[in-house]
Amino acid sequence: MNKSERTAIEPRREENYSEWYLQVIKAADLAENSEVRGCMVIKPWGFAIWENIRINLDRMFKETGHQNAYFPIFIPLHFFEKEAEHIEGFAKECAVVTHSRLETNEQGKLEPSGELTEPYIVRPTSETIIGASFARWVNSYRDLPLLINQWANIVRWEMRTRLFLRTTEFLWQEGHTVHETEEDAMIETLRMLDIYAKFAQEYLAIPAIKGEKTESEKFPGAVNTYCIEAMMQDKKALQCGTSHFLGQNFARASNIRFQNREGEFQYAWTTSWGVSTRLIGALIMTHSDDNGLVLPPKIAPAHIAIIPIYRNEQEREMVLQLANKLNNELRQAEFEGIPIITELDDRYLTSSERNWYWIKKGIPLRIEIGPRDIPTHSVIIFRRDENPKDKHRVMIDEVLKYCKTTLEEMQNHIFQKAKEFREQNTVKIDNKEEFYRYFTPKNAEEPEIHGGFAHSHWCGNPLCEEKIKEELKVTIRCIPLEAEKEEGKCIYCGQPSSQRAIFAKAY
RNA sequence: CGGGGUGUAGCGCAGCCCGGUUAGCGCACUGGUUUUGGGAACCAGGAGUCGGAGGUUCAAAUCCUCUCACCCCGACCA
The missing domain is CATH 3.40.50.800 (Anticodon-binding domain)
Structure with a gap:
């Protein structure tokens, strides 16, 4: 390769996208793998990006009336047992603390001792422990709405990890709110989704699509999950933030009740919403090129x-x-x-x-x-x-x-470029064959960058969704909120459908 | 947990198949000289219990057994 063709990052995006991603992180000195499997060390340049994300989001939360607080990292097991779907969703990825000290055994090795009467789990999310506090804090409709956010670390014991995109421990923010009515809670859920979309667009220069998750993709225990989805340069979708309408599910589980205007006790309506250090992964994969990281000026640690x-x-x-x-x-x-x-x-x-x-x-x-x-x-x-x-x-x-x-x-240019890329790789597909062709790589052994976002009709049957996932590894990323209603036929089964969903391969 | 792969200097690797001087190379590092508008050159130098344990052998980075760790692909997922 001659000198003029040389790029700072090798391999290039088209050659090996996931290796390119790792090399960009290395070259920009954002983070590295640590001695602890699945956990990363965020280095100063990477952490400075996170700090900028945090400062700006925090301001937006406060402008909308939220307050920060902090809750324990450990959750007593019985708290967690209260919401069935929640358990179902998280049980397989919990770190469990069972002992409180170390003792030296006969071989001179340290071993755990002082077994706890009840194990703690390290929070994979905090609905249950925050709910326990909220139950005490909320007594009257006059206490509502309660608008709380916490900046914290989280542990989810994932099988496979990738720097920023999926790590065992990660940093995030989780908002938890309590409302008097279903409507208020729904307004809050969508208001925070708007804030995420706005932040992604204005600061990260990431064009994000607001949408609703299907039943199979929603948060365990939620009634509805909304998300912002973005397209990475390998044309795969990345979920960049979620906002959940929890109905009264967690209020029942944690006994969050209040006396309403009629003097009767009733369960409250709650929401939760979060974004994580995954946003840094989104930032990298949206804008960076074959010479390394490209940062939108408004989030760059230095300009x-x-x-x-x-x-x-x-x-x-x-x-x-x-x-x-x-x-x-x-x-x-x-x-x-x-x-x-x-x-x-x-x-x-x-x-x-x-x-x-x-x-x-x-x-x-x-x-x-x-x-x-x-x-x-x-x-x-x-x-x-x-x-x-x-x-x-x-x-x-x-x-x-x-x-x-x-x-x-530049802030604007970078955004426009990302938006054009997404638009160029977004298609409406109404024909099943074409759908399959669109998501099938030419080289099955080493798939080239292919596909994109397909707007196709879906009848609402989870079975169709599941079949498509099995056959193509393509999932419904969301049902976009801002799309027009339109009659059509399900891309899989041909049954009537009233709206298009966004199908894509995803991280 | 299944399938594949890798552990040799801070990083990236060669050497292993076919055992044999003092274990090499590139980058980085240290000192020096010359350089500097598009990824500098030369000279000198420091740095290694060859992942670990056991075995075979006169002799092991190399062969055998066990073991540990990490990476990639799949199942799980923000």
Whole structure:
């Protein structure tokens, strides 16, 4: 391969998408596998992305009246036993704590001792333990609505894990709310779904489809599960957030009752909703390219890398003087209300090494300042959403303005690009043969990137859904909320159907 | 839990089939010199109980037995 064709990440997306994904994470230094199977170490650059996700979502939650609180990581087993579907859904992936101390045995090895009278499970989600508190907190309709969120870690003992997308332990936020009426709870469920979709679009630059899950895909114990689904660059769907209308199921299980306006006791209506560190996986797979991570400016831990270039001490002084001046100016500026964060990279490395370092990390803008630029009163600026060789010569006086408008433009451009990609790979299919052809790779041994989102009719029968899953590994990602009602025939059985569902291969 | 694969320097690997000097290579690291606008070059240097235990042998990274760990594919899933 000649030098001009070389990409920073190998293999490329078309060659081996899942390996590419891992290499992007490695090259950007986001995270690594730990000594604990299935658990990752989130490194500073990756964690800074999570912090930005957290700060912005947290603000949106608070703007809508939610308060943060914190509940125990351990859930007594009997709490968990209260909701049958919930058990069914999570029992197979629970870490269980049975002992409280370690003792040294005859062989000098440590072994667990002090068996607990009742085992604890490590929370795979907190409905049951939060419900126990809510039962005490809620007595009257005057206590409602109760709008609580917690930022926490979660353990789900999955069989196979992938960095960010599915890890044994992960970080998330879980909102739990209690309402007086069914309608109020449903409004809350959809309001939070809107917030997720808005956040995905405006901050992560991910176009997300709001929809409802089918019976087989919904949260264990929920009445309805809503989700936002996005398309990754391998045309597979990734669920990016969920919001559940829990009806009175968990209120009954946890005995959350209140005296209503008529003075009668009744069960409350609850919701729960969450997004996790999986969003970082979505971010990577939506925008990154064969040169590494691409970050939307509004979520990037830093926005501009300033790279001084010089050959000797005299040049160094001149160049650094200008670099520092620009750096200070930019650091005091904002774009779309976000303070601009810069990285002045004066490490003893060649300019291209420093350039590639920041390209792989996904920093939105790079400014090169060299001795040749001083007489021309200009610098060279590169955008991460363009080819690494596309230079923009910008007059020094214009740099601040250029950076501000370009960061805004990039945020929009990255979103539009992702949206176009999804639209190009979304089709309406009404013919069963065509449906099968669409989701069947040419090379079954090593499937190439194929398929996409198929909008097809579904009669509502879980059996049709199951057959399609068995035969094609394609699932109904959601029934989109914003689609028009339309009469048609089920893609599998031909029975009448009133709406299209989104079918896709999924993570 | 089934099927496949890998454990040799911080990382990536060769050597193993066919046992034999002092276990190599690339990257990274350390020191030095020259470099610097698109992934630098040269010189010197440090770094390893060859995953672990047992066995066969004059001799084991290499052969045999057991064992541990990790990765990929499937069943489970945000």
